[in-house]
Amino acid sequence: MTTAFEKPDLGRLIASQVPGRSLDQAFYLSPGVFAADTARIFHQDWHLAGHISELPEPGNYLLFDMLGESVIVVRGQDGALHAHANVCRHRGSRLCLEPRGSVKRFTCPYHAWSYEVDGQLFNARQLDAGEDRDALSLKPVAVELFEGLIYVSLSDQPASFAALREELTPHVRPFGMARTKIAHRRTYPVKANWKLLVENYNECYHCSGAHPEFSRSHSIHMTSDRVAPLNDDLQARAAAIGASAVTLDRSTTHAPDGSPDYSYNRYALFDGFQTGSEDGQPVAPLLGDLTGYDGGASDVYVGILNPMLVYCDHAVLYRFVPVDLHHSVQEIIWLVHEDAEEGRDYDLGRLTWLWDVTTEADKRIIEANQEGIGSRYYEPGPLVEMEQYTRRFLETYLARLA
Numbered sequence: 001m002t003t004a005f006e007k008p009d010l011g012r013l014i015a016s017q018v019p020g021r022s023l024d025q026a027f028y029l030s031p032g033v034f035a036a037d038t039a040r041i042f043h044q045d046w047h048l049a050g051h052i053s054e055l056p057e058p059g060n061y062l063l064f065d066m067l068g069e070s071v072i073v074v075r076g077q078d079g080a081l082h083a084h085a086n087v088c089r090h091r092g093s094r095l096c097l098e099p100r101g102s103v104k105r106f107t108c109p110y111h112a113w114s115y116e117v118d119g120q121l122f123n124a125r126q127l128d129a130g131e132d133r134d135a136l137s138l139k140p141v142a143v144e145l146f147e148g149l150i151y152v153s154l155s156d157q158p159a160s161f162a163a164l165r166e167e168l169t170p171h172v173r174p175f176g177m178a179r180t181k182i183a184h185r186r187t188y189p190v191k192a193n194w195k196l197l198v199e200n201y202n203e204c205y206h207c208s209g210a211h212p213e214f215s216r217s218h219s220i221h222m223t224s225d226r227v228a229p230l231n232d233d234l235q236a237r238a239a240a241i242g243a244s245a246v247t248l249d250r251s252t253t254h255a256p257d258g259s260p261d262y263s264y265n266r267y268a269l270f271d272g273f274q275t276g277s278e279d280g281q282p283v284a285p286l287l288g289d290l291t292g293y294d295g296g297a298s299d300v301y302v303g304i305l306n307p308m309l310v311y312c313d314h315a316v317l318y319r320f321v322p323v324d325l326h327h328s329v330q331e332i333i334w335l336v337h338e339d340a341e342e343g344r345d346y347d348l349g350r351l352t353w354l355w356d357v358t359t360e361a362d363k364r365i366i367e368a369n370q371e372g373i374g375s376r377y378y379e380p381g382p383l384v385e386m387e388q389y390t391r392r393f394l395e396t397y398l399a400r401l402a
């Protein structure tokens with residue numbers, strides 16, 4: 001590999017990208033670009049870490065792990081969420097080794113320093129009396145709870161959730177995401193750079209070919225002129241059941257200053273489909289305060305890495321997690337109403353069928369994409385109108401990297 005790949009001139013590389021075309025090979029193959037992605041995207045943006053139902057009691061914790069960083073998210077004695085770097089203040093051992101658990105205090109497995117769940121140092125055997133114990137609290141990490149979803153940011157100056165919270169809440173609240181539980185989660189390892197997962201998720205140009213199961217029910221794989229009348233019809237049906245069908249785009253240049261990107265959009269399923277299921281019939285009890293089915297699905301983004309799709313009876317959360325330059329993980333979390341019981345109110349196979357089969361297909365096409373981009377014959381190609389959100393992602397990405 002050439003030096004240009006190891007240590008690219010980022011400024012020149014970014015400036016040489018042609019708007020409306022896919023990116024240069026270096027963005028998918030260069031360790032230098034991946035280092036910049038890590039510093040400017042992964043260490044800055046917000047990441048979905050989990051759902052509040054995972055931490056019902058004080059002392060319950062979960063870990064958020066990414067690229068060698070580990071964050072403990074824990075529910076405090078006061079019920080509030082705290083997040084700490086999973087790094088002991090003595091000589092740096094990981095404190096929590098299990099991905100989930102429940103503690104009264106955190107005790108380091110190395111020399112047994114212990115910490116309160118709010119991060120305060122509790123006990124350090126033989127520590128010199130002159131040491132400032134307050135300065136030895138666990139390092140805090142930014143955490144936000146939004147409609148039951150837990151987000152963390154590794155940034156020292158994380159983007160503010162204020163605008164997102166104010167503007168997005170009225171549209172997401174009717175789905176009662178804080179009153180859901182995790183019915184299932186599955187991890188799909190993908191041999192590809194993380195950007196190809198996000199690019200793929202953001203366009204449905206590939207859907208009619210790659211996803212026959214999805215395309216039977218979701219109108220979004222059609223061009224906008226064909227989808228528009230269906231979405232116009234959806235407005236009244238959504239209003240009738242208490243769902244919002246506004247289109248809210250706060251991404252790229254539309255994002256408020258100092259805010260993460262966010263967006264909301266509800267689109268129509270085809271006639272006969274009430275939700276994202278194989279036969280179009282409901283797969284779980286209605287979410288939140290909805291009074292019925294409108295035949296719609298809401299696409300919601302918090303940051304650039306955390307999309308979710310919300311039907312009337314379940315929600316599908318996505319986590320795009322980089323592993324290294326050439327490997328990523330896509331995790332899917334299926335949420336249902338907190339009172340729903342498996343076997344009585346939902347069948348796991350019916351609930352997960354659509355996005356499982358769709359994500360398996362995505363894994364195959366994304367890996368083939370990565371292989372082709374690695375060829376000496378690859379050169380950036382033109383995006384079409386149906387890839388407008390992929391284009392938007394690439395513009396946001398380049399702006400963040402610059």
Ligand code: FES
Pocket residue numbers: 088089090091092093108109110111112113
């Ligand atoms: S590294 Fe944690 S107690 Fe020593």
Ligand SMILES: [Fe+2]
Pocket residue numbers: 200201206207210211358362
């Ligand atoms: Fe896809």
